[in-house]
Amino acid sequence: MSDFSAIAATKPIRTVAIVGGTHGNEFSGIYLEKRYRAAPELTTRSSFSCRTLLANPMAHQANKRYRDSDLNRQFKTVDLANPALANYEQSRAKVINAELGPKGAAKTDFLIDLHNTTSNMGACLILTQPGAIYNLLAGYIAQKMPEAVISRDEDHFKAEDHALLCTVGTFGVIVEVGPQPQSVLRQDVLEQMHEMTQHILDFIEHYNLGTLPELPARVEAFRYLHSLKLPVSANGERLGMVHKNIQDRDYQPIQPGQPLFTLFSGEELPYEGTEVVYPTFINEAAYYDNNLALSLNEKVWIEVYPEG
Amino acid sequence: MSDFSAIAATKPIRTVAIVGGTHGNEFSGIYLEKRYRAAPELTTRSSFSCRTLLANPMAHQANKRYRDSDLNRQFKTVDLANPALANYEQSRAKVINAELGPKGAAKTDFLIDLHNTTSNMGACLILTQPGAIYNLLAGYIAQKMPEAVISRDEDHFKAEDHALLCTVGTFGVIVEVGPQPQSVLRQDVLEQMHEMTQHILDFIEHYNLGTLPELPARVEAFRYLHSLKLPVSANGERLGMVHKNIQDRDYQPIQPGQPLFTLFSGEELPYEGTEVVYPTFINEAAYYDNNLALSLNEKVWIEVYPEG
Structure with missing residues (x-):
């Protein structure tokens, strides 16, 4: 102190x-x-x-x-x-x-x-x-x-x-x-x-x-790792959307293998990472022009006071 | 039938x-x-x-x-x-x-x-x-x-x-x-x-x-009566917003005298009608250019089958 x-x-x-x-x-x-x-x-x-x-x-x-x-x-x-x-x-x-x-x-x-x-x-x-x-x-x-x-x-x-x-x-x-x-x-x-x-x-x-x-x-705290894009076709058309079990669950853990996207065909695409991650900016409207679906974060701790 | x-x-x-x-x-x-x-x-x-x-x-x-x-x-x-x-x-x-x-x-x-x-x-x-x-x-x-x-x-x-x-x-x-x-x-x-x-x-x-x-x-069913505008000043500037106790409560009854708007000054403006009404399109983003705050409806019944 x-x-x-x-x-x-x-x-x-x-x-x-x-x-x-x-x-x-x-x-x-x-x-x-x-x-x-x-x-x-x-x-x-x-x-x-x-x-x-x-x-x-x-x-x-x-x-x-x-x-x-x-x-x-x-x-x-x-x-x-x-x-x-x-x-x-x-x-x-x-x-x-x-x-x-x-x-x-x-x-x-x-x-x-x-x-x-x-x-x-x-x-x-x-x-x-x-x-x-x-x-x-x-x-x-x-x-x-x-x-x-x-x-x-x-x-x-x-x-x-x-x-x-x-x-x-x-x-x-x-x-x-x-x-x-x-x-x-x-x-x-x-x-x-x-x-x-x-x-x-x-x-x-x-x-x-x-x-x-x-x-x-x-x-x-949550620390930004990287963003995920919506699945798109070779010509840039969207093929799916954020899975409804992810929607609105910002900061809730996503487990490896958990469904992330639902394709319009009905197929579900899982989260392919190997670690638990925490999503933010899920389905943010402003990021639609670049097809961003959500950001992934890791959970970290902030040490409030300087050491020593 | x-x-x-x-x-x-x-x-x-x-x-x-x-x-x-x-x-x-x-x-x-x-x-x-x-x-x-x-x-x-x-x-x-x-x-x-x-x-x-x-x-x-x-x-x-x-x-x-x-x-x-x-x-x-x-x-x-x-x-x-x-x-x-x-x-x-x-x-x-x-x-x-x-x-x-x-x-x-x-x-x-x-x-x-x-x-x-x-x-x-x-x-x-x-x-x-x-x-x-x-x-x-x-x-x-x-x-x-x-x-x-x-x-x-x-x-x-x-x-x-x-x-x-x-x-x-x-x-x-x-x-x-x-x-x-x-x-x-x-x-x-x-x-x-x-x-x-x-x-x-x-x-x-x-x-x-x-x-x-x-x-x-x-x-x-709900039958549209009329729309209410946000409170605005003489020069068209908004003076307030939809009251938080109305927000998201589409179709929930509004009683006469119940707060409808919160002014930025903190003051609350009540619903001045004399009948219970039911709101829809509360705080719809698309209606912001004309300052519409919500639509009021009455509850009605639809008789499904022709009479007689």
Whole structure:
């Protein structure tokens, strides 16, 4: 714990940004950003300043995920520096990087990017980088919101190689809540997103002030392994769908040999791996254009406190 | 019953059409139409011919409900005859009317239009016209698929004044199944749609052959009254959302005074009617562009057999 106090004292978080509408048809973040903009007292804490941003207004106006390309895939450092990448979202990425970054030397110490999924994932905190502050945050969220899920998504990549918007901040996380159909605003989902965001802001305040409560020593998390595509024919036509016994069972174990897909012919295709895995983003609507069926994860433990 | 036998004998159904993809992002009907096209034995019966049609291929290609305007609002007789209505869906409507109609003197005796909703409506048979054959069908579906819901939607309108695709046939119904997010294909929802469609085909066969089983004398149904819009400000901005205690409770009674909407300010707005009503299409994603929150219905009974 003394190690942690040292971290808090030397590197406080002074600037926070909350981003909604990175995807234009994920309504919870869009409405929550709007609410926080109208009522800044909801995001005010004593030890940092907080701003909000609607990331992709044109996509929201068109009621679509994106206009030209997925905004949440445009934030690799090399792409941000490439003037040839000039469509709407690629341009928005450069503007957001100038506004909240620049990546690698950002004016934003901690960035919270708000997302929805059509999958049955509940309230999920997605960590895309390793580090002591994320481990503490995982412990804090697990304590305050035990129903929430902690996810580690390709946190072995350096921030500069990550294409996600949240990596523009020195630190950054994704708040992902579902299930919610695209273009729908559910009160229950909005409340979960608000609750998790408030806990993150409270965490940062405690972190800065050195007033964090005692946290669990370790928390369970899911670590992204790889994605599975729907079965398709040689000419790219889909041959089947996610098996109904997998549907809605995000985070529930999949055993080797268990049916994963049902072909339109009636045949079932099993999971061919040799280890138990845990699915997320099952049948996510936004991934249909590339035929992604689900992501597979392993279960891992996060050690909340630094060793020694 | 003798009355019914007379109906069956004088007016058999000789031509059936199954239409999918009237809305391009409602995937169950799109895949079911494709399956039936590839395996026509699934729709073959002894007493009628059956064809299928993908209604809005360009909208499906764009992964959208529609390209220029809602195809399922283009089938009023006066609009079909108006050459000035010439956008993509208005043109498709004229082509479909020539192909399956023409409305009022149709080559299609019975049309089944397949739809999905993001609302929690289960498998729903929507009747848009009154008549003895629909009453019998309601009884048959209630008997074979007791979990299904029967809905009467503005069946006081003459067919010529109805804008729905299913009214192109001499007889026509909508099979509406949910919840399913737009652009998602759920196995369970696809199976429900297939099951209801098969029951309808079986019903027509029995109707033609005079071999219908004894049916319940009357069945419960919901009759559309009117729709409610989300609360909006003078300049059209949304001020709130569907109350979480209403969400997902399609067909569950709403009592006078019960909270219907939650404003972003936290205030709750009650249902101001004086009668118990039953909601459908609660928070349907497709209705967000016109701020529709839900439809209200009354509970009615359908007398399955002709009187006397």
